[in-house]
Amino acid sequence: MDSIWFKLLGVVVSFIVAFTVGMTYMGLSRKITARVQNRKGPPFYQNFIDAMKLGSKTSAIHHGVMQHFGPAFLMVSSVMSLMIIPVLNNGMWFSNLNFHGDLIFLLYIMVFGPLGMALGAGQTGNPNSAIGVTRGLSQMVGFEIPWVMALVALMIQYHTTSIVDLMNIQVESGTWLIFSSPFAFIAAVLAMLGMFRYSPFDIVGAPTELASGPMSENGGKYLFTMMSSASVFAFAKLTLYVDLFLGGASNLIELLIKTFVIYMIPVLYGVVSPRYRTEQSIRYFWGWPTFFGLLAILYAVFF
Amino acid sequence: MINDKNSQKIVDFIQNWARKHSIWVLAYGTGCGAIEIPPTMTSRYDAERLGVRGAATPRQADVLLITGYLTTKTLKRVIRVYEQMQDPKYVIGFGSCTINGGMYYDSYNTIKVLDKYLPVDVYINGCMPRPEAVLSGFAKLQELIAQGKANGAQKYKDNLDWYRENQKKIIPNWVMPEYNW
Numbered sequence: 335m336d337s338i339w340f341k342l343l344g345v346v347v348s349f350i351v352a353f354t355v356g357m358t359y360m361g362l363s364r365k366i367t368a369r370v371q372n373r374k375g376p377p378f379y380q381n382f383i384d385a386m387k388l389g390s391k392t393s394a395i396h397h398g399v400m401q402h403f404g405p406a407f408l409m410v411s412s413v414m415s416l417m418i419i420p421v422l423n424n425g426m427w428f429s430n431l432n433f434h435g436d437l438i439f440l441l442y443i444m445v446f447g448p449l450g451m452a453l454g455a456g457q458t459g460n461p462n463s464a465i466g467v468t469r470g471l472s473q474m475v476g477f478e479i480p481w482v483m484a485l486v487a488l489m490i491q492y493h494t495t496s497i498v499d500l501m502n503i504q505v506e507s508g509t510w511l512i513f514s515s516p517f518a519f520i521a522a523v524l525a526m527l528g529m530f531r532y533s534p535f536d537i538v539g540a541p542t543e544l545a546s547g548p549m550s551e552n553g554g555k556y557l558f559t560m561m562s563s564a565s566v567f568a569f570a571k572l573t574l575y576v577d578l579f580l581g582g583a584s585n586l587i588e589l590l591i592k593t594f595v596i597y598m599i600p601v602l603y604g605v606v607s608p609r610y611r612t613e614q615s616i617r618y619f620w621g622w623p624t625f626f627g628l629l630a631i632l633y634a635v636f637f
Numbered sequence: 638m639i640n641d642k643n644s645q646k647i648v649d650f651i652q653n654w655a656r657k658h659s660i661w662v663l664a665y666g667t668g669c670g671a672i673e674i675p676p677t678m679t680s681r682y683d684a685e686r687l688g689v690r691g692a693a694t695p696r697q698a699d700v701l702l703i704t705g706y707l708t709t710k711t712l713k714r715v716i717r718v719y720e721q722m723q724d725p726k727y728v729i730g731f732g733s734c735t736i737n738g739g740m741y742y743d744s745y746n747t748i749k750v751l752d753k754y755l756p757v758d759v760y761i762n763g764c765m766p767r768p769e770a771v772l773s774g775f776a777k778l779q780e781l782i783a784q785g786k787a788n789g790a791q792k793y794k795d796n797l798d799w800y801r802e803n804q805k806k807i808i809p810n811w812v813m814p815e816y817n818w
């Protein structure tokens with residue numbers, strides 16, 4: 335059962351699951367936004383139609399090699415993060431390629447995609463892209479701090495840097511980490527608001543202000559790649575939150591329910607908030623989220 | 638199997654279906670008609686339920702919406718925008734001004750017939766057209782796309798010389814990159 339083929343099969347299956355679920359969630363979020371704004375909204379499968387259309391468009395744009403690589407970097411980083419996050423906690427299916435220390439590796443690999451995209455967007459020479467990139471990187475400096483603090487608190491508290499170990503701890507002790515280290519959870523969730531880039535933190539791809547920022551020169555198939563990588567990445571992040579704080583999931587239905595609940599936090603916070611400016615956004619992340627991160631570390635050290 | 642006619646038909650059908658239900662609009666707010674776009678997009682008429690959605694840049698857009706009169710100065714930008722869009726692309730002329738000049742028929746500063754300069758797929762008449770009319774224009778475009786008849790971009794490619802000639806009559810200092818599809 336431990337053969338490489340079995341693992342590869344799991345990888346392919348979890349990619350397909352991540353793509354489908356991520357796309358559906360994004361479509362649902364469009365629907366929910368529409369309902370909040372008292373509209374009927376597009377059908378929940380609208381994103382699949384958009385993806386099909388984008389895939390069938392031509393892309394006769396050339397600004398240089400890096401521009402073509404940018405979306406590919408994003409995709410690679412999303413798939414890599416998905417690969418080291420165990421999807422289900424029964425260890426056989428979908429446990430993917432995790433290893434000891436993957437939590438630290440994950441911290442690196444999650445910023446790899448945006449950095450690649452930043453290089454690609456820089457080469458297009460579009461001023462909107464350049465502004466979008468600077469905004470994105472500054473915002474990343476903002477939310478990475480509480481996010482890293484939350485993870486470090488978990489590592490200190492449970493003396494492990496492996497996601498699977500953390501999941502096993504929750505299964506054995508019977509309490510989810512959301513209860514046994516609540517401050518870390520709060521810091522991580524507040525950091526997640528920035529990670530998902532829904533408003534009020536959509537300062538990177540602001541459509542009317544920045545003409546969608548880093549992707550303003552990318553249409554057609556590039557946009558399709560970015561869209562699918564965003565959905566895969568969204569699923570990976572949500573699964574990570576469920577794994578770390580909500581005790582993982584033993585089957586897909588449970589996983590869907592838990593991830594959807596987590597996903598609703600940024601979406602619902604977003605639909606009622608206007609957009610921040612860059613410095614407001616950074617100030618936000620260095621305020622309460624960082625405070626809770628510090629509290630989490632203190633809690634982990636002294637209790 | 639790969640290149641025979643029937644499988645191509647199936648692919649076309651699926652692609653046209655997707656294109657029809659996902660129309661990303663670049664609303665070039667040239668004239669006064671642009672004021673009818675916000676009500677079309679927001680909760681009263683909600684064009685997003687039909688898959689119609691705003692696009693941020695020409696690279697991402699499918700439809701160029703020319704909302705009303707075009708001054709000779711904006712024409713150059715509009716042409717540039719149109720040529721930056723990626724295939725398949727469509728143009729909707731919005732309001733009487735794009736059809737025959739409308740109430741600006743004797744103005745020295747606007748173009749009269751949009752179709753001479755850009756290939757228009759669908760016209761929406763009225764001055765200004767109500768959101769219902771806009772939606773019916775989108776429905777007409779969807780119909781044309783589904784039948785594979787919305788081929789304005791092809792027309793533009795085939796008759797590029799004619800279009801260029803007309804465009805250069807209006808724009809004397811023509812400093813533009815070549816159209817390279």
Ligand code: SF4
Nearest residue numbers: 668705732733734764
């Ligand atoms: S058709 Fe009427 S409303 Fe539209 S741009 Fe012309 S004058 Fe304005």
